Amino acid sequence: MEKNQGAPPPNSQQVIPHDIPQPKPQKKIGVIGGGYVGGTVAKFYRDGGSDVKVYDKFRPMDELEEVLRQDYIFVAVPTNFNGISIDLSAMDDAMANAAKSKSKAVIIKSTVVAGTTDSYQKQYPHLKIIFNPEFLTESTAYQDFNYPDRQIVGYTDKSFDVAGDIMELLPLAPFNRIVPAKAAEMTKYFGNTWFSVKVTFANQMYDLCDKLGIDYGIVADCVGADRRIGRSHLEVWHGGYRGYGGKCLPKDTRALIKFAEDNGVDLKILKTAEEINKQLTGGVDR
Helix, strand or coil: CCCCCCCCCCCCCCCCCCCCCCCCCCCEEEEECCCHHHHHHHHHHHHCCCEEEEEECCECCCCHHHHHCCCEEEECCCCCECCCCECCHHHHHHHHHHCCCCCCEEEECCCCCCCHHHHHHHHCCCCCEEECCCCCCHHHHHHHHHCCCEEEEEECCCCHHHHHHHHHHCCCCCEEEEEEHHHHHHHHHHHHHHHHHHHHHHHHHHHHHHHHCCCHHHHHHHHHCCCCCCCCCCCCCHHHCCCCCCCCHHHHHHHHHHHHHHCCCCCHHHHHHHHHHHHHHCCCCC
16 A cells, blocks of 8 residues: 555644734743753743743753753753663753752653652752643644643642742643643653554554555544544654654653553553554664
């Protein structure tokens, strides 16, 4: 079968942005981590006229001391899977640096397992730490950040009183919730690992359609019209390869499997998705 025949639209979280007017609060913003997430945060606030400073340990950007003088500090550093569990070494370093500041709040954008924000809050009780998950696709990150489907602000016992202020600082969304940090952290993993399962399921349906001589593109188009299912993550050859890849889904799926095991829960569906994905990718993350 032709791999792009009848293919549904690319996987973007916000194909048509909502029309909610976006505020451009002029604040003193610091960002630790200059990758695509941190860079997107910085661009949004710079475009709105804020004073933005970005520190990255491995890139020539602003000095750390400049970032620590800002009123709000976003942390957006990698949290990879190291083969055993989630690797929080970059987070540990970033939070140790953030703890030297007198900022009004530290907002974690990095994906972390449930309980991590509360753990940092106990370690640094003088800070007000918020967890605000990112829901960005790398290729459309700026649009996704500007026009989010949802805005989730996770608080700790020390940061509940600033949660509303942080919500006002962020881009508006049709769905807004202020919730305990653990719930916000779990929301992020729930979403990413659901996409992993959806990708592997779509690939199996593709194989069945191929065997039966059915155009999968037509099937995916019809199925994606069901709002309960949606069109994202149905394109089997997304990015030119089969299976899930990128910077998030592989690492987050493996991290959640291990985190669940450590807490006495066997996530069999995710383990099966991982097995299928290894067959599709040849065991190579792309």
